[in-house]
Amino acid sequence: MRVKVKYFALLRELAGKREEDVEIDEETRVEELLEKLSERYGERFRDYVYGVGEFRGLTLMFLLNGRNIELMDGFKTRLRDGDTLSILPPVVGG
């Protein structure tokens, strides 16, 4: 099956694209998709996505079809064919 991943802010630079379609197995969880993408784009991508290492303390927002994954099973949320996962940085200032 296939899902769409939309990247924002630094992730666009790390992935070198704004969005992409990714082929994954049925029942793949968000964390497994992130793992696959981290293998593709490297350690910095992984650190950024999980808020570790250089990016310690960073909390990104993951919207699956417009709903925050925290409302589902977080990183354990299972993906379905045609899903869109948007990964956004925290923006707080005013």
Added chain:
Amino acid sequence: MSFQELTQSELERYDRQILIPGWGLEGQKRLKNAKVAVVGVGGLGCPASLYLTAVGVGKIRIIDKEKFELSNLNRQILGYQTDLGRFKVHVAREKLKMLNPGVEVEPIVAEVTRDNVHEVVGDVDVVVDGMDNWRTRLVLNEYCVSHGIPFIHAAVSEMYGQITTIVAGNGPCLKCIFPRTPPEAEKTPVLGATPALLASLQVMEVVKLIIGIGEPLIGRMLFIDGRTMRFEEVRVEKREDCPVCGSKR
């Protein structure tokens, strides 16, 4: 208060916007009779209140507890060098009145909290988010949802920004989108032009809602990436079980 008609001078002042299709005299009168609260007179709130004043919103309530500091001046454009140490809302009122004396500007030195939000924000037609923290944004979100007041959320960082319009019952509220309070930031890196851009978009949303033209940014969050100069929309969904706005609370 009775509905106020437009004066000859106002017809001239607002001529170029009255010409906008769907606006007209009726739209301008609606603005004149509207009341908007700008909560936070910072990078977002300064340009937002300037444009709300220029467009002719009848009453603008500006709320902020801070005084101008030197590090504000790269983005909080109502504050000049000579205003350092003065309350932002007092400085803002002076400048806004110079721009457009016909607009009533009500300055309030306060920090919005759950306890005072009724009194401080009060009964307005729209609330503009000029905050720099989530704690207060979520208080405003709850207040606006429970009183059916549209809330124009925006936030910025570096050259990034996000904006969405919250209208209870018509789309998600901030709590739907951010179920857990996002992390706060002590000091946000920011290019002044970023909040200016977002504030302009906020004012467009305010004006559209008051006049009743166009399509508001409900159920969509516009993400602005100034580094690559791309604007992109993300769908945001309402939660039926949202503790703030859900029908199945």
